[in-house]
Amino acid sequence: MHSRIDxxxxxxxxxxxxxxxxxxxLWWLSGAIALGGTVGVAVAVAGPVLxxxxxxxxxxRLPGHGEQELYASAAGRxxxxxxxxxxxxxxxxxxxNVTGERGWIPGLIAVVVGLHFLPLAGPFARPEYRWVGGLMAAxxxxxxxxxVAGAPVSRVLAVVGLGSAAVLWASVVWLLVTADGPPAR
Structure with missing residues (x-):
C-alpha cells in the first residue's frame, strides 16, 4: 500500500x-479550408496527420497519474x-450573422476559446493554460x-484557424518537453 507521499x-x-x-x-481544418484551392487541400491533409x-x-510519452481524480475534482468548473x-x-x-459582420466571427471565437482556458488553469493544475489562453485571445x-481592416472572411479564418492550431500544438510540445516522466502503468 502506498502512502500519499509515495x-x-x-x-x-x-x-x-x-x-x-x-x-x-479542427482549428487547422477550418483555416486550411479557408485557403481554398490545391494549397488548401494540401494544408488540410497535413492537419490530421500532425x-x-x-x-x-x-x-x-506523457504521465497520466491521477487524471480521473483530478478531472473529477475540477468537473464543476x-x-x-x-x-x-x-x-x-x-x-x-x-x-x-445578424449584423452581416461575419469577418469578426473567427477572431471573436478565438478570443472566447482563449479566455475559457484561464479559469481552468488552476483546477486542472495546468499553468500552461494561461499562455495558451492568452495567445489564442491575442x-x-x-x-x-x-x-476591421477589411480583410475577407477567408483570410481572417485562415490566420485564426491555422494560428490557433499552432498554439494548441505548441502546448502539446510544451507538455512533451516538460512533463515528469513516462506514463504510469
Missing amino acids: QPPRTLARGSAMVMATLAV GAVFFRLAAR FRTTNLVQAGAIAAVIALG LGAAGCGLA
Whole structure:
C-alpha cells in the first residue's frame, strides 16, 4: 500500500495534450479550408496527420497519474466554463450573422476559446493554460483587427484557424518537453 507521499503527483498532462492535439485539428481544418484551392487541400491533409502524431506521442510519452481524480475534482468548473464558452460562441455567431459582420466571427471565437482556458488553469493544475489562453485571445484580437481592416472572411479564418492550431500544438510540445516522466502503468 502506498502512502500519499509515495504517489506521483496528479497531472492531466496526457489527457490535456490529447485533447489539445485533437482540437488543434479542427482549428487547422477550418483555416486550411479557408485557403481554398490545391494549397488548401494540401494544408488540410497535413492537419490530421500532425494531430495524429501529436496525439500518439502524448498517449505514449506523457504521465497520466491521477487524471480521473483530478478531472473529477475540477468537473464543476469545467462544465460551467464550457457552458459559458458555448453560449458565448453561439452569441458571436448569431451576432455576426445578424449584423452581416461575419469577418469578426473567427477572431471573436478565438478570443472566447482563449479566455475559457484561464479559469481552468488552476483546477486542472495546468499553468500552461494561461499562455495558451492568452495567445489564442491575442490571435483572435489580431483576427478582429484584420476584419476591421477589411480583410475577407477567408483570410481572417485562415490566420485564426491555422494560428490557433499552432498554439494548441505548441502546448502539446510544451507538455512533451516538460512533463515528469513516462506514463504510469
